[in-house]
Amino acid sequence: MSNWQQLVQAVEPLQDLELDADLVRDLEQPGQQPGHQSGHQVPERVAHPVHFYTPTFKSYQTSEIKSCGKNAWPAVSVTGSECKLQCDHCKAAILEPMIPARTPEALWRVVNELIDDGAQGLLLTGGSNHRNEVEYAPYYETIRRIKDSHPEFRIAAHAALMDENAAFAMADAGVDVAMMDVIGAQETITNVYHLRRSVDDFEATLENLVRTSMRVVPHIVIGLHYGRMLGEWRALEIIQRHLPDAVVLVVVMPFYAPEKKPFVTPDSSDVGRFFQSARQALPDTSLLLGCARPPGESRMQIDTYAVMAGLDGIAHPADGAVELAARLGRKVRVTPACCSIVVGDEVMAVQDASDGLELDIDTILREEARRRAGVRGIGIPVVSASGPRTGIPA
Numbered sequence: 240m241s242n243w244q245q246l247v248q249a250v251e252p253l254q255d256l257e258l259d260a261d262l263v264r265d266l267e268q269p270g271q272q273p274g275h276q277s278g279h280q281v282p283e284r285v286a287h288p289v290h291f292y293t294p295t296f297k298s299y300q301t302s303e304i305k306s307c308g309k310n311a312w313p314a315v316s317v318t319g320s321e322c323k324l325q326c327d328h329c330k331a332a333i334l335e336p337m338i339p340a341r342t343p344e345a346l347w348r349v350v351n352e353l354i355d356d357g358a359q360g361l362l363l364t365g366g367s368n369h370r371n372e373v374e375y376a377p378y379y380e381t382i383r384r385i386k387d388s389h390p391e392f393r394i395a396a397h398a399a400l401m402d403e404n405a406a407f408a409m410a411d412a413g414v415d416v417a418m419m420d421v422i423g424a425q426e427t428i429t430n431v432y433h434l435r436r437s438v439d440d441f442e443a444t445l446e447n448l449v450r451t452s453m454r455v456v457p458h459i460v461i462g463l464h465y466g467r468m469l470g471e472w473r474a475l476e477i478i479q480r481h482l483p484d485a486v487v488l489v490v491v492m493p494f495y496a497p498e499k500k501p502f503v504t505p506d507s508s509d510v511g512r513f514f515q516s517a518r519q520a521l522p523d524t525s526l527l528l529g530c531a532r533p534p535g536e537s538r539m540q541i542d543t544y545a546v547m548a549g550l551d552g553i554a555h556p557a558d559g560a561v562e563l564a565a566r567l568g569r570k571v572r573v574t575p576a577c578c579s580i581v582v583g584d585e586v587m588a589v590q591d592a593s594d595g596l597e598l599d600i601d602t603i604l605r606e607e608a609r610r611r612a613g614v615r616g617i618g619i620p621v622v623s624a625s626g627p628r629t630g631i632p633a
């Protein structure tokens with residue numbers, strides 16, 4: 240058993256987790272990151288701090304997390320719940336819970352209400368037309384007015400596909416951060432998105448966006464092709480050519496899956512191998528694992544590989560991931576954050592890696608033990624009519 244597998248065994252929630260031994264061994268190898276020397280005790284990539292955005296570590300809660308009920312980064316859709324594309328994994332369901340602002344006047348009103356309510360920023364999006372473009376042009380004057388009146392208020396917009404003029408118009412309007420999904424397989428564009436555009440169009444959009452003054456944070460949705468890996472490595476190559484400010488990796492969590500074309504849960508080892516490739520391809524770019532990934536054992540495996548692969552940030556880590564990072568010798572920073580704040584930090588591209596609280600391993604172990612005791616009871620045998628049981632499951 241490799242050293243790292245032994246370390247995993249020491250982390251109580253991960254003790255029985257099945258891991259890909261070859262992958263763990265590969266991730267443990269020193270000197271895999273281009274540009275770094277080999278021969279260190281631990282791979283250079285895990286010597287980087289890892290930033291966890293987590294609602295746990297209760298004694299470190301800030302006023303921000305206490306106000307989780309208020310959405311610090313609400314999402315607003317300029318088309319309400321309408322989208323012409325009706326992609327197979329979504330069918331526009333992602334738009335449904337968002338605040339609609341179907342006219343520039345509505346956007347002005349909504350934003351002012353949100354600011355009065357304490358919002359720090361806004362995720363601006365909308366359904367696509369048939370060309371996977373979100374028609375923002377009528378809103379730019381209002382966005383400029385919002386930014387001129389409230390310069391501290393951040394606006395992150397989902398760009399979808401854009402030509403150069405549209406990208407510069409978005410930047411001129413004052414949008415701070417542009418996000419986009421980079422898709423690297425024509426089959427996925429055609430079949431999942433029902434779209435007559437090419438992989439080159441996605442690359443051209445990224446190229447256009449990075450030329451502007453906006454911070455650019457592309458996403459790669461791992462397993463977008465019905466749960467299988469297909470265009471992820473090409474997407475990574477595209478991102479490598481147009482280095483953005485940060486990259487967010489998420490694992491597909493279909494809002495909707497057609498009966499005839501169901502989505503399988505992506506294989507965790509494949510996801511872990513992709514983390515390894517992404518870290519090697521982008522050694523100096525912030526790599527964040529976003530909120531979306533499958534639950535249960537998959538999430539635990541995926542988060543274990545993310546910690547081992549040296550990702551810079553992990554949103555809402557699975558039980559045990561923080562402790563594992565500390566045991567692997569990674570510097571651990573924790574920002575107690577509910578989901579909307581994670582989304583805000585995500586789009587601001589982990590702007591300041593020194594944000595958050597650095598915790599040492601003793602503190603982490605103490606806090607984790609306290610939390611587990613709170614969640615599961617303290618392991619005192621419970622005697623019931625059918626005999627003794629140990630502890631109380633979560």
Ligand code: SF4
Pocket residue numbers: 322323324325326329330331332333334365366367
């Ligand atoms: S993923 Fe985007 S483009 Fe596709 S259906 Fe959902 S909202 Fe529309």
